[in-house]
Amino acid sequence: MRTLIKGGTVVTADGSFAADVLVDDETIAAVSRPLDELGGALAAMAGSFIDQTIDATGRYVIPGGIDVHTHMELPFGGTFAKDTFETGTRAAAFGGTTCIVDFAVQSRGKSLREGLDAWHAKAEGNAVVDYGFHMIMSDVNDDTLAEMDQLVAEGVPDFKLFTAYPGVFFSDDGAIFRAMKRTATNGGLIMMHAENGLAIDVIAAETFESGITDPIGHGLARYSVLEGEATNRVIRLAQAADVPVYIVHLSAREALEAVRQARDEGLPAFAETCPQYLFLTLDDLGNGFEGAKYICSPPLRTADHADELWRGLVKDDLAVVSTDHCPFDFDGQKDLGVGDFRKVPNGLPGIEDRMDLLHDGGVVAGRISRERWVEITSTAPAKLFGMYPRKGAITVGADADIVIYDSNRRRTISASTHHMNVDYSCYEGREVQGASDVVMSRGTVVVRNGEWVGPSGHGRFVKRATADFARSA
Numbered sequence: 375m376r377t378l379i380k381g382g383t384v385v386t387a388d389g390s391f392a393a394d395v396l397v398d399d400e401t402i403a404a405v406s407r408p409l410d411e412l413g414g415a416l417a418a419m420a421g422s423f424i425d426q427t428i429d430a431t432g433r434y435v436i437p438g439g440i441d442v443h444t445h446m447e448l449p450f451g452g453t454f455a456k457d458t459f460e461t462g463t464r465a466a467a468f469g470g471t472t473c474i475v476d477f478a479v480q481s482r483g484k485s486l487r488e489g490l491d492a493w494h495a496k497a498e499g500n501a502v503v504d505y506g507f508h509m510i511m512s513d514v515n516d517d518t519l520a521e522m523d524q525l526v527a528e529g530v531p532d533f534k535l536f537t538a539y540p541g542v543f544f545s546d547d548g549a550i551f552r553a554m555k556r557t558a559t560n561g562g563l564i565m566m567h568a569e570n571g572l573a574i575d576v577i578a579a580e581t582f583e584s585g586i587t588d589p590i591g592h593g594l595a596r597y598s599v600l601e602g603e604a605t606n607r608v609i610r611l612a613q614a615a616d617v618p619v620y621i622v623h624l625s626a627r628e629a630l631e632a633v634r635q636a637r638d639e640g641l642p643a644f645a646e647t648c649p650q651y652l653f654l655t656l657d658d659l660g661n662g663f664e665g666a667k668y669i670c671s672p673p674l675r676t677a678d679h680a681d682e683l684w685r686g687l688v689k690d691d692l693a694v695v696s697t698d699h700c701p702f703d704f705d706g707q708k709d710l711g712v713g714d715f716r717k718v719p720n721g722l723p724g725i726e727d728r729m730d731l732l733h734d735g736g737v738v739a740g741r742i743s744r745e746r747w748v749e750i751t752s753t754a755p756a757k758l759f760g761m762y763p764r765k766g767a768i769t770v771g772a773d774a775d776i777v778i779y780d781s782n783r784r785r786t787i788s789a790s791t792h793h794m795n796v797d798y799s800c801y802e803g804r805e806v807q808g809a810s811d812v813v814m815s816r817g818t819v820v821v822r823n824g825e826w827v828g829p830s831g832h833g834r835f836v837k838r839a840t841a842d843f844a845r846s847a
């Protein structure tokens with residue numbers, strides 16, 4: 375099967391140019407000067423072996439989005455994130471994201487292997503676009519440290535640890551340091567949820583006892599300075615272990631300052647933020663229990679933090695925007711926390727809207743270039759997480775994960791039209807400029823003009839390489 379994508383503007387992290395893209399089976403076979411410009415004979419010859427032509431006139435041709443922070447079916451607070459690998463990856467594709475990296479979970483007292491096997495079982499045959507895994511480590515001990523090496527060899531080379539959630543995912547500094555030292559020998563990467571969870575739990579209890587039981591208490595208790603403190607601490611632990619570190623879902627000015635300082639010193643410290651920290655604020659946590667829709671950790675911050683995060687994206691102190699997609703229904707799940715904000719499941723839906731929100735609020739708003747938009751949503755995550763140039767690039771030999779993107783089309787975000795399996799949208803009624811017209815996963819068109827046209831179970835596990843980019847960049 376040969377597909378010619380004709381007449382579009384290819385936009386990559388490096389630049390934009392008019393080109394036709396030839397897809398042969400699952401990969402990109404050629405990126406060429408527009409065939410129509412080449413003259414009759416050559417164009418006709420090229421046309422003779424094309425099975426399918428897709429007209430991309432007036433639109434962008436971009437590498438499919440890569441979301442390296444998702445939680446399909448995550449168990450949390452006595453319930454499960456509602457999107458399965460099937461519904462979550464389909465929603466991703468509708469939003470122009472053609473690859474996810476989800477977090478497999480090691481349960482306390484169990485092996486990493488058991489957790490990874492469980493996540494493979496959830497995804498295999500269900501995901502409709504390609505997927506990889508990171509591993510959440512809940513226990514660091516001699517056995518799990520040895521297992522890390524094996525996981526790196528199997529293409530699961532990153533490990534997420536937490537300074538938050540005491541009693542659940544929390545690791546102390548010694549455990550974090552041991553895991554980091556292991557990645558110095560096995561080539562893996564430590565990802566950190568950096569908030570001082572021990573101090574936050576004290577403040578959250580005081581907040582609750584003072585009579586603040588609504589969701590706003592969640593935002594008030596999780597001080598930004600405690601994100602900054604934990605971010606600086608884990609960066610310094612990584613410095614001592616002589617390894618790179620990646621801070622997930624960075625939300626606070628103080629945390630960004632810690633990353634910026636480390637990077638100015640030449641340390642391999644990397645960070646991502648998420649759309650909710652760029653487009654939503656602490657005010658969304660108000661409005662009584664409605665605020666539960668916006669409970670995630672770290673919490674939403676005041677608007678001045680978001681301004682600083684945009685500066686971080688421009689200057690590359692923030693390298694990636696991923697979603698932390700972790701949807702819970704407002705009715706039946708978020709309401710577990712009525713009367714106690716501490717019991718609201720933490721997480722927001724977002725996988726479907728990331729590309730469009732960043733196009734609208736980033737490119738259209740004049741904050742970042744379209745090339746930088748492609749970089750932070752696709753190319754940089756591919757590089758940092760061992761998938762480049764197979765993913766994240768429009769180049770010969772790359773997987774044909776391609777989105778034909780209409781940068782002019784306007785649409786209104788709503789739970790009534792989204793494909794995520796959750797009963798609300800954090801962006802209900804927001805109009806955005808930019809939308810995916812055609813989405814291709816490894817050469818197969820899966821979404822066309824708002825309709826699902828792809829096969830089920832099309833997604834494949836992506837065995838990822840170690841993060842050499844993080845070690846040499």
Ligand SMILES: [Zn+2]
Nearest residue numbers: 443445698700
């Ligand atoms: Zn997360």
